Amino acid sequence: MKRLSLIFLVVFSMLLSACALNSSGDNESKDSGEKASTSAVKDAKGKSYKATDVSALPDKAKARKDTFIAGISAPGGVFLPYFYENGWDGNATTPIFAPLVDLDKDGKPVPILAESWETSKDQLTYTFHIRKNAKFSDGSPVTANDVAFTLKLLHDPAYNGYQDISLAAIKGGKEYKEGKAKTIEGIKAKDPQTIEITTDKVNAKALLILGGQVLSEKYYGKDYKYGKLDYLKDLYSKPLGAGPYVFSKYVPGQEIRYTANDKYYAGKPKTKNLIYKIIDKATSLQQFETGELDYAGFPADDDTVEQLKSLKFANIKVEPVNDYGLIYVNNTRPQFKDKEVRQALLYGLDRQKIVDVRFKGFGQVADIPVSPVSWAYNNQGVTEYKFDPKKAKKLLDKAGWKTGKSGIREKNGVQLKINYLTSDAEDAVIPIAKENYQDIGVKFEPDITDFNALVSKLTKKNYDFAAVSTSQILDPSDTVEELATKNPNNYMGYSNAKIDKLIQEGLGTLDITKRKEVYHELYKEFTQDPPYILIHYRQSARAISGQIEGLVPDNYTGIGSSLPNISIKK
Incomplete structure (x- = not known):
């Protein structure tokens, strides 16, 4: 099972460590408190x-x-990086397995098992220098071959874990995965402490993907056969790392x-x-x-x-906290394809009231798809959706949804109804949305279900609205990649050519200044053509x-x- 790229439904989090190698920046932002609901949330430093x-x-x-x-x-007991499906197992593996590169408190990369690294001028080749004193807990040295083995496992056709190694675009990786090559051309162990990895395209997330947790080839690779990874299951409960x-x-x-x-x-x-x-x-x-x-x-x-x-x-x-809460909207449903309808549903929902009820002064209404503590956060010039039922009604009228005899809006004989999936029986959205949407002629029906059933319906696009939360954000691209038209994890069925282009531009440079500009432009487009309903940023x-x-x-x-x-x- 592939791990969902964004969805990690959490009502309660112990905040031990990053659950997976996704990504987004987590830096202070001078603008982070401008839309805060109370003074308690205005300071991103807490x-x-x-x-x-x-x-x-x-x-x-x-x-x-x-x-x-x-x-x-x-x-869940799967203590092996890249292979667990339960995010808490990610927390459990962190003390055991060290990466080449990690992030500091500001979301900037720092060396761990790698003493240093260089990136070529064309930003396609990464050279990692492994510490000479880096050892696994059995005393064996961490070498370039271990890094190469780890990356090879992730390219194996039998691998179906959460890490999508194709994002790094290692030269020859696709050919190896398809069985057309016996080695991965772009991976070269120059000496025991040096590994050179060449990619086919620039990707801002490549450094963290390539520099992830290292697995021992001696321990995890002794029984390795191409296309057969079931042997690793016997080692899930017997982890050995360099942490x-x-x-x-x-x-x-x-x-x-x-x-x-x-x-x-x-x-x-x-x-x-x-x-x-x-x-x-x-x-x-x-x-x-x-x-x-x-x-x-x-x-x-x-x-x-x-x-x-x-x-x-x-x-x-x-x-x-470096995440946010939202409501997925199924854009493939006929009633939600029109962006005016999605805009109306934003204007027609009192999100401030939801935040106040849920967080009691320790949260704020989310305005763009990134956390306020991210280096990419910039809400200047974005479209705001303050609670405005009159504007919501005008937009629905414009979109052709007229109030019927029952008080519910109709179009072409179909009523405007919303089935809302949530795994929280005490979800604060339910009573507020029910009242707000009834006022603008929309019927809102909660559907309280368990987590697994909710995820199943999401992946099949068998839903109207669904309550979700992002997992911990490590890179601003993480939260918008799923909006790409061709992304298999685009469970909303959203499509916007400009957003597609900006997603690629945001990943296509290592220059953080340029990335900030790209994401700011993306956020403005996102709020003009909202794919879903942002709800909250929260504190812990x-x-x-x-x-x-x-x-x-x-x-x-x-x-x-x-x-x-x-x-x-x-």
Whole structure:
């Protein structure tokens, strides 16, 4: 099963680390707060509250001298990068597997297993220099052959995981995948520490794709045969990587245990043991209060923040999250093909009220398809859709949808009805949309279903509206690629030639200044011809036990980049 490129329905997130190698920039933006609903969300940097009395720590927490415990939601037990389908397994693999390149807190690439890299003048060839002291946890060195093997696996015709390696356009990759070549022409191991990778086209995301987590050829490739990857399933629960921690034990429904890797290139992590404790929304705050967790993330609201502050032993960070919520609109449905109808449905929905009800001052109405903390965020000159029922009615009249005897608008004998898919029985959209849309002559019917059924209907385009949320955004292209007419993951059936062109232009240069200009133009076109209904940007409250030092969660790697530096105050 291919992982959905954008959809990651989350009502509750522990914010451990990036779930997958998708991408978007996460930088500060001077414009990020201009449309904020309250002062609580105007600062993209968020607010911090320091622990006032560390001695108030629960005894359970005080008793831990060499173990750090963080909350995680629902891992599935596939602890192998590129092969898991559950995003929480992505969190679980982060401590075990290190990439060549990662992102810093501002979304900029930084070297990890690669000591450095160069890009050719034509921006088509990447040369990575692997650290001489980079080793897997079994003591074997990380080499160019391991990188080559990893990329070869992703090109294997039997591979059907979430990573679309074709985006990197490695020279000869397509021929290898189709069985027309026995090697991938563009991958050359120059020496044990140097690998050169040549691509066929410039792609701004190529660096992170090529520089992803490295798999050991000695361990994962010993039984490799072209076109046959089932052998890897036996290794899903026995991971071996070059990250800061070594996998120790997985107890389904309870926890994942790790021990510090003394072979890690940057030195053995300061804290000997790491535990990801499996928790749920109902008990996570209580577990943090009682000292069962050293770190957890929560949906931000006044009650939660005040409760965390009252504990006195917690360091708290309240800040915007690098994602957004939206409602998919099925553009293949006859009633939604007309952009005037989609515009009317935006004007006719009180999104500010939805945000206020759902986030109580810790969210804002989303205006463009990227997070306000992204370096690409720029809402200047975009079309605004402030709640305006009169304008909505005029647009529907213009589009030929006239109010019938029942009070519901009709066109060619068909009523304007919306079936709304959601997996949240308490979805704040339901009562507000029902009332708003009834006022403009549109019938709104909620359809509460489970997650898997919702995804199934989306992939088959068997829906009208559907509530979704993006996964963590690493690159601004991630959230708009699915809008491309020919993208197989375009579950909205949207098509706009100008958007298609701008998507390619945004990926076709490594110059961030040019990319900013392209995405700004794209956002203006997006709001003029809206493919779906943007709803919210949100904030989270991240709580860290006062005795923990060196943990600095960010919007790109979560706590992943901090793991080697975490220590416990004596």
